[in-house]
Amino acid sequence: MSISIRVWKQRRLRRGLPLPPGPKRLPILGNVSDLNVFEPWLTYTDWAKKYGDIVYSTILGHEFVIINSEKLARTLLEQRSGVYSDRPYVFTNVLHVNIFHYFNTGLLPYGDLWRQHRKMFHAGFNKEACRKYQSMQLQKVRQLLENLTISPTQFPVHLKTLAAAIIMTVTYGYDLALVEDPLVTKLDRIIDLFIREVGTERAALIEFIPFLQYIPVWLPGGMYKRRAVECRGLARDILNDPVEYVKAEMAGGTTQQSLVKDLLSKCSTENGVATAEDEEAIKAIAASSFFGASSVTASILNVFLLAMILHPEVQIKAQEEIDRVIGDSRLPDFSDQEGLPYVEAVYLETLRWRPTVPCSIPHLTSTSDVYDGYYIPKVGLTGPRGMTHDESRFPDSMSFKPERHFLPTGELIQGSLPQSFGFGRRKCSGQYIADQSIWASIVSILATFRIGKGKDSTGCEIDVNPKFTVGFAIRPKPFACTIEPRSANAERLICASNRRE
Numbered sequence: 393m394s395i396s397i398r399v400w401k402q403r404r405l406r407r408g409l410p411l412p413p414g415p416k417r418l419p420i421l422g423n424v425s426d427l428n429v430f431e432p433w434l435t436y437t438d439w440a441k442k443y444g445d446i447v448y449s450t451i452l453g454h455e456f457v458i459i460n461s462e463k464l465a466r467t468l469l470e471q472r473s474g475v476y477s478d479r480p481y482v483f484t485n486v487l488h489v490n491i492f493h494y495f496n497t498g499l500l501p502y503g504d505l506w507r508q509h510r511k512m513f514h515a516g517f518n519k520e521a522c523r524k525y526q527s528m529q530l531q532k533v534r535q536l537l538e539n540l541t542i543s544p545t546q547f548p549v550h551l552k553t554l555a556a557a558i559i560m561t562v563t564y565g566y567d568l569a570l571v572e573d574p575l576v577t578k579l580d581r582i583i584d585l586f587i588r589e590v591g592t593e594r595a596a597l598i599e600f601i602p603f604l605q606y607i608p609v610w611l612p613g614g615m616y617k618r619r620a621v622e623c624r625g626l627a628r629d630i631l632n633d634p635v636e637y638v639k640a641e642m643a644g645g646t647t648q649q650s651l652v653k654d655l656l657s658k659c660s661t662e663n664g665v666a667t668a669e670d671e672e673a674i675k676a677i678a679a680s681s682f683f684g685a686s687s688v689t690a691s692i693l694n695v696f697l698l699a700m701i702l703h704p705e706v707q708i709k710a711q712e713e714i715d716r717v718i719g720d721s722r723l724p725d726f727s728d729q730e731g732l733p734y735v736e737a738v739y740l741e742t743l744r745w746r747p748t749v750p751c752s753i754p755h756l757t758s759t760s761d762v763y764d765g766y767y768i769p770k771v772g773l774t775g776p777r778g779m780t781h782d783e784s785r786f787p788d789s790m791s792f793k794p795e796r797h798f799l800p801t802g803e804l805i806q807g808s809l810p811q812s813f814g815f816g817r818r819k820c821s822g823q824y825i826a827d828q829s830i831w832a833s834i835v836s837i838l839a840t841f842r843i844g845k846g847k848d849s850t851g852c853e854i855d856v857n858p859k860f861t862v863g864f865a866i867r868p869k870p871f872a873c874t875i876e877p878r879s880a881n882a883e884r885l886i887c888a889s890n891r892r893e
Contacts, residue, residue, distance in 0.1 A: 409767035412457060414448035415439060422450030430862040433750040436460070437778040446766065453704045454480075456754070460778045462810040468763065468773070469755060469816035475537040477817040478756035480500040497680040497821065498753055505673075512677050513821035515658065516651040522824040524649065525562050526726050526832075531536040533832045534723065534889045537840055540887055544875035548694065550631040555689035556580075556682075558829050564634045565641065565648030575634060578626050580686070629674040630682075633876045652678050685822050685829075691748040691867035692830055697875075698868050699792045700741060701856055706794055707843060709736050711878070716838045720881050723889055724835045726828070733804045735835050737794035741779075742834070743812045745792050746858075749865050750777035752814055779810040840882040846872020 415426050428435045433645035439447045440460035459465050469476050479499055497513065500506040515521070524821040531645040532554055539550040554570070556576045560566045568576060634652070641647035642656065652674060659670040666674065694788075700707045701802040713734045718724050729736065781789040786796060797808040813823035820826070839845070859869040875881040 394682055394763055397523040409762060409765065412446045412766045412768070413443040415443070417450050420453065422452060422454075424451055431750075435783065436751070436774075440778045446763070455769055456770060457771050457773045459461065459773055462779050465779070465811070465815045468761075469818070473816040475485075475757055475759060475761055476755050476773065478758050479818075480754055480756040492604060496683055497677060498684060498818070502756075502758060502817075508673050509677055509680075510817070510821065512655055512673060516654050516677075517681075517821055519824045522828060525825065526828060528561055528649075529558055529829055529832050530752075530836075531724055532561065533829075534886065535835050536820060536833065537723075537836055537886045538890045540837075540841065540875050541877060541883060544873075547697065547873060547875060548870070550689075551690045551693045552580075552686075553692075553830070554833065555686045558689070559685040559825070561648070562648070562652045562825055563678050564635060564638050565650035565653060565739065577629075578629055581626060591628075604836060626731065627679075628859065630679050635671070635675050651681065662844060665795075681822055681825075684820060687865055688748055689820055689826060692742060692831055694868045695746045695748065696742045696830075696834055696837075696875055697843055698856070698858060698871060699738075699745060700838075701845055701871070701873055702858070703792050704791065704844070706738060710738050710794075710838050714835065718839065720879070720885075723885055724839050726832070728835070729831065732835065733798075734794060734837065736799040736804060736831075738838075739831050739834050740797050740809045741792055741794045742830075744786065744809050745780075745790075746860065746866075746868075747777050748837040748867060748886065753818075754818075755818060804828050840878060840886055842876050842878050844874045845875075846874055 415423055419425055426435065436447070436458045437460075439449070445459070445461040445464045447460065449456050449458065459468065479501055497506065497509040500509060518520065535557070536550055536554040539553070540547060543550075556573075557568050560568055560576065563638050566575070638647060638652045638656065642653060645689065647653050655674045655677070656671075658664050659666040659674065661667060713732055714724065717731045718728055724732075741799060751774055754774040756772050757768060760770055780786070783789055797805050799805055811819070813820035813826070844854060847853055854872040856871050858871070860866045861869060877886070
């Protein structure tokens with residue numbers, strides 16, 4: 393359907409109602425020239441200041457509504473979730489194949505298959521079910537502490553290993569090989585392809601210029617076709633190999649507790665085997681778990697270390713709280729969480745300060761709607777970083793201030809942070825596992841290490857100028873950092889905890 397016909401039909405459906413406010417649009421191109429394609433959240437934040445909590449824009453014929461407040465997100469995405477829970481096809485077709493759409497629960501269209509996935513996810517990863525993984529998460533975090541003690545300059549690798557180790561054990565009961573685990577290498581590669589290639593704005597460009605699909609792979613612009621072929625092979629291995637591992641372990645009676653084990657057991661028929669349909673869903677759910685958790689967890693922990701370098705006063709205050717509540721005779725565990733409100737505030741501020749997914753995967757409306765007198769067409773909706781940098785809620789929002797999460801009485805504010813794991817029926821299914829992993833890592837690092845600026849060959853400190861990658865998920869660019877045990881006793885606790893494990 394041509395853009396002109398689409399516009400004519402939209403005007404008929406609106407029945408005189410205005411669209412939400414937004415920047416002036418050019419014919420056909422829409423707001424392409426206004427948009428920072430590599431960091432669109434910056435453009436969306438600027439639009440929020442000019443046009444308010446709800447902004448309408450178009451990109452090459454595709455309509456988008458940008459939600460700029462948590463209140464509005466909850467009103468539309470939660471209270472009207474039956475209308476606002478689909479996914480736009482354009483977003484999932486960026487590599488010219490439905491690779492990610494094929495297995496990733498987060499990208500599935502709203503329908504029966506997505507409901508099956510969501511039901512299974514809830515059974516395995518609800519808040520109560522996730523508590524059974526806490527001891528395993530602490531074990532992996534304490535391995536991280538030992539790795540940081542041995543080779544602190546390799547902290548980016550150690551954080552990435554931690555994230556992969558936790559989600560692989562939780563999902564498959566699979567312990568990673570110490571070096572270059574082949575399964576994780578494949579998973580990392582497909583995640584890297586997704587993060588670098590997928591973006592709503594780039595997807596719209598590819599769909600709008602269909603002749604790109606005919607560009608030979610060896611010409612500039614044909615790279616995405618080579619990556620699509622690679623993705624197909626990786627996706628097959630990622631879906632099948634780890635589940636086959638769990639099935640073999642279950643047959644031998646040696647399998648560990650895991651999401652896949654639980655789901656295979658619950659879906660087993662009378663002969664003890666899950667149906668082919670259920671098994672395919674389990675494979676997809678398991679791969680989605682790793683896909684969603686691995687890179688984001690590592691990125692958040694890198695943001696935390698960066699914040700501690702830039703704000704040593706925050707680090708000192710958090711460590712004083714840990715020393716006061718726990719002492720120095722043991723390492724912290726989950727039973728300490730309620731008694732460490734300042735550490736909790738550090739965690740919340742880490743999520744708020746530099747969100748690692750600054751533009752959420754867009755929701756798609758299943759039909760048009762009306763809100764506050766505005767006509768909302770069948771469009772993609774996205775919530776930008778602006779929610780966590782709303783100056784009316786978070787004054788001086790670019791500063792790292794855990795104190796902003798406390799009431800004047802000193803109590804931690806409940807719900808002080810806009811939902812970091814999404815809204816409504818599309819909320820991240822692995823939020824409780826992620827929450828446990830990140831909190832355990834932050835409190836354990838604070839309890840045992842002193843984090844500071846890196847030093848050059850002459851011993852002088854290296855100033856840090858925070859810079860971040862671009863793409864669907866962002867992370868700090870490499871920065872120098874010193875990570876040293878706070879005391880000889882802290883180092884002994886780290887070694888002793890890993891010997892016990």
